[in-house]
Amino acid sequence: MKKRGIRIYPKCDEDILKGVRDEITVSAIGRKPVLDHMNKSLFLTDGSGGIVTDPSGQTKTKGVYAIGDVVSGSPMLAHTAMEQGIRAVSHIVHQKSAGAGAIIRCIYTKPEIACVGLTMEGALLRGKNAIAAKQTMYANARTLIVTKERGFIKIVAERGTRRLLGAQLMCERASDLVSELASAVQNGFTIDDMLGTTRPHPSYAEGVSEALGRARDGLDNEI
Numbered sequence: 001m002k003k004r005g006i007r008i009y010p011k012c013d014e015d016i017l018k019g020v021r022d023e024i025t026v027s028a029i030g031r032k033p034v035l036d037h038m039n040k041s042l043f044l045t046d047g048s049g050g051i052v053t054d055p056s057g058q059t060k061t062k063g064v065y066a067i068g069d070v071v072s073g074s075p076m077l078a079h080t081a082m083e084q085g086i087r088a089v090s091h092i093v094h095q096k097s098a099g100a101g102a103i104i105r106c107i108y109t110k111p112e113i114a115c116v117g118l119t120m121e122g123a124l125l126r127g128k129n130a131i132a133a134k135q136t137m138y139a140n141a142r143t144l145i146v147t148k149e150r151g152f153i154k155i156v157a158e159r160g161t162r163r164l165l166g167a168q169l170m171c172e173r174a175s176d177l178v179s180e181l182a183s184a185v186q187n188g189f190t191i192d193d194m195l196g197t198t199r200p201h202p203s204y205a206e207g208v209s210e211a212l213g214r215a216r217d218g219l220d221n222e223i
Contacts, residue, residue: 033070046072057088065092075103102186106175111151114178117166117185120156129159133214137171140210141202147172153211155181155191162190162219167211173204180208191216 033049043059043066044052050072057065065088068074068081080103090096107113123130137143137151151171158165167181184194195212199205 031069031076033074035070048072050074055087056091057084058091075105077103077105079104102182104178104182106178108175111147111149111171112174113168113170114174115166115168116178116182117164118156119166119168123156123158123165128165130156130165131159131215131218132156133211133218135207135211135214137204137207140171140204140207142204142206143172145202151207153177153207155211155215157191157215157219159219162192163188164191164194171204171207177204177208180205191219 033045033051035045035049035051042061042064046052051059051066051070052072053059053066057067057071059066067084067088069076071084074080102116104114104116118126118128118130120130120132132154134152134154137149137153140151143149143151149172151174152169153171154168155164156166156168157163164181164184166185167178169178169181171177180194183189191212195209195216197209199209
């Protein structure tokens with residue numbers, strides 16, 4: 001953002017805003033469940049006002065389900081709501097469904113931003129013995145051909161197990177690339193498992209291989 005001359009003022013109060021003379025002001029104060037006109041005797045809610053459900057989406061009342069933004073602890077993402085809906089319907093018709101997937105968050109800016117799993121800070125807060133490896137996209141062949149945009153892919157891995165804990169991306173097609181990394185986080189893949197895949201050239205996905213390679217080097221150098 002700095003390279004583009006864009007300044008961001010986070011956590012602004014009224015006094016700060018009075019002195020800012022920029023083109024765009026974004027109010028991002030969050031969202032909360034709206035349960036107006038609903039029969040609240042059918043379900044329980046938590047401290048945030050979200051409806052408490054079991055893993056299938058069923059509330060305390062048999063046959064009454066909740067999915068999406070109204071659910072307790074919901075990340076309030078469309079693709080998560082769709083996944084919850086599939087689990088609820090599968091439970092209703094007595095079919096087995098997959099468990100909850102790793103939560104993917106995407107921002108459709110240019111370049112795109114996507115993340116899944118733990119950041120380095122989050123991993124350390126959870127007591128994980130982790131490392132982070134970052135690969136810039138400056139030398140990525142597809143980036144050079146198509147956009148020449150700045151960007152990066154960051155991998156967070158656990159020492160010892162070598163498992164992928166999370167990833168953060170800011171690059172072209174980040175919202176597409178993150179799915180592979182989400183599958184790895186969800187299934188407990190190691191850095192070595194993922195490096196066993198050959199990714200096409202030229203492609204943005206080569207940046208994933210390079211980030212994984214940096215993570216492997218960081219893990220190996222500590223042995």
